[in-house]
Each structure stands twice: as C-alpha cells, then as structure tokens.
Amino acid sequence: MLTLIVFPPAMGLKSPSPFSMKAIALMQMSGLKYKIKAGDPRKAPKKKLPILIDGNKTIPDSTHIQAYLEKELGVDFDSWMNPEQMAIAQSFRCLCEDHLYWVGVYVRWIENADYAKAEFFGKVPPLMRNFVFNMVQKQVRTALFGQGMGRHTSKEIHAFGATDIKAITDFLGEKPFFFGDTPGSIDAVIFATLINNLVPKTPFPPEGSVRSYPNLVAYCERFNERFDMPGV
Numbered sequence: 001m002l003t004l005i006v007f008p009p010a011m012g013l014k015s016p017s018p019f020s021m022k023a024i025a026l027m028q029m030s031g032l033k034y035k036i037k038a039g040d041p042r043k044a045p046k047k048k049l050p051i052l053i054d055g056n057k058t059i060p061d062s063t064h065i066q067a068y069l070e071k072e073l074g075v076d077f078d079s080w081m082n083p084e085q086m087a088i089a090q091s092f093r094c095l096c097e098d099h100l101y102w103v104g105v106y107v108r109w110i111e112n113a114d115y116a117k118a119e120f121f122g123k124v125p126p127l128m129r130n131f132v133f134n135m136v137q138k139q140v141r142t143a144l145f146g147q148g149m150g151r152h153t154s155k156e157i158h159a160f161g162a163t164d165i166k167a168i169t170d171f172l173g174e175k176p177f178f179f180g181d182t183p184g185s186i187d188a189v190i191f192a193t194l195i196n197n198l199v200p201k202t203p204f205p206p207e208g209s210v211r212s213y214p215n216l217v218a219y220c221e222r223f224n225e226r227f228d229m230p231g232v
Helices: 018-030 062-071 081-111 113-121 126-147 154-170 185-198 214-227
Strands: 002-006 034-039 053-056 057-060
Touching: 018 062, 018 081, 018 185, 018 214, 053 062, 053 113, 057 062, 081 113, 081 126, 081 154, 081 185, 113 126, 154 185, 154 214, 185 214
Parallel strands: 002 034
Antiparallel strands: 002 053, 053 057
C-alpha cells in the first residue's frame, strides 16, 4: 500500500502544512488506497515533507508526488483541461505556493508566535520549550528574509495576502470548483492553501481571511464533502 508521510496533526488539521494537505487532497482525489503517517522532515531526503512511499521508491515534494501518480500509477487529474486553463492553473499554483504561502508563514510563526509555540511545541518540557521555539523561529525569520517576504512591514505583508486571496475569490466566483464542475489538481492546491487559513485559530486581517469570503468557505466545504478529507 502507498504511504504518505506528512507533518503530524496540529491546529485542527490532519497536517498543518499546505503542501502536506495538498498531497493528502491529491491522494483522496486519486482514489488509490493509501495510509497517512506522521514523519520528521529532518529524516526526509530533502529535509521536507510530504513524501510518498511506494514499495522501495521514495517520492519527495508534493509536485513530484502528483507527477508520480500521473505517470507511474495512471491517475488522471487534468487531461480535460485546455492549454489556457493549464496556464492559469500554473499561475495560481505559483501564487499559492510561492507567495501566499509565505504570508501564512509570517502570520503563523512571527505574528502569532505564542499560538504556534503551544500547537507545535506544547509537549516539549517547559524548560526546553522556549529554547526550541526560539531556535525554530529564528530559522523561519531567516527563510522569510531570504525569500523576500520578511523584508516588508507587517502592513505590507497583510496587503500581499489580501491581494492574493481576492484574486482567488474573484476567479472562483460561484463555480463549484476552480474551473467549473470538474475538479483538477489545482483544486488540491487551492483547497490546501485556503484550509490552512480557515481552520487554524490564527487571526488573519479581515481582508486576507478566507472566512471573510462566503464563496471560499463554501468551496472548502464542497471539496471536503466531495473527497472526504481526513482530519478536516
């Protein structure tokens, strides 16, 4: 059986990582039998999760997992899409995974540090908790600065997030899924991004909060009902 290794549950989610939730969504959409296992990114080939295990094959990275499901296991996510839709989907993937993701990292780890500390390190002995969290937060700050998001003010970062969320809500409109009645792999990306904004008790500014947009909330509920997402 296929095994999907993801970050362990936290913040009300089966996995509090958009990339792990994307991989879970893809597996649910695939219809293949699989099991979910919590893992440690320090032991992963690229020091990242998720990872898919298929026998003696190890596939790291959610994008590579999708490609493996399609090319090696015959899963058909997107063959119905035309070139224009594929181009739009790729653009929204980049918006979610290379831009909006970092807004979420900032809001979670910098602005809501106490919440993140309690969720991720609540089981660490009190004397060690602050030390471990401060070390991780320092790594997060370095990553944010290197990526570029961390070079901006809080107000500017919130504005980036609000613009990205507005683009998603405007394009989705009242369609059942991102391109209409048929869900595709981009829906796994969009759902994973939105649910990581919607479920955790992290106070995003109203203009950047999924909960402020009824069509996005309804979309998450619809996706969850269609694919029976575990732990949501």
